[in-house]
Amino acid sequence: MNDEQLHFFQDWFKQHVLTYQEIDPLHQRSIDMKVEHTLRVCAVIERIASGLGLSENDRRIASVTALFHDIGRFPQYQKYRTFRDPDSENHAKLSLWELNRHRILHTLDFAERQLISRAIFFHNRLRIPEHLDPQTILHCRLIRDADKVDILRVMVEHFQTEESLRNPVITLGLGADTLVREEVYRLLFEGRAMSYANLKTINELKVLQMSWVFDINFRSTLEILKERDDIGKLAATMPDTPRLQEALDFINGYIARRLQSS
């Protein structure tokens, strides 16, 4: 892929999202939110990729993956009015469908197209399958890290916004009561991946997102997380309980250890 192709994709993305414009300002906010998320994920992935010293071409591939990873969010929202996959469709699959429908990646050679498609396809899976080749694994890891960094930011911004102005799509229709079940904390302390499907409350969603730290692949991503402290900011929007404090200490200890050792 050359720079010209990358710029073409960036321009196409900007034009393409205009075709999903909404009349109702509330719906438009949901669209804007995904556009802004995408652009920030592009910035984060560039930072991670350059921190790793990747080749120019790998950096371009990472940028295109970031640019298109959530492009399925637009048809998802238009059709279902939700970003909750279990209530609609897997948005990564929708992203590939949308890209194919416009034959947008077809100017790339097959190997690059497949690489980007696979990284998009696996970006929202609980885990990356083990059988993939190293290049695909690298790009899966990049998009998963960059996406998590920005979703944490979206969450923090959401809870820092005055309640009446918050966009309810972000919290996926979960319960507002503050309870976090012990089993959710237990998964965090075991460092195990949690599925959205088992969540009951918004605060459980926050704990799930805090536990993403154990699935972060790169040192530079951990540095960004530490620098921004969105996990701490997210925790600060929950009732201050000993269990939450324990979880935060556990997370911060983990980040410190990994930054020291790698």
Ligand SMILES: [Fe+2]
């Ligand atoms: Fe996504």
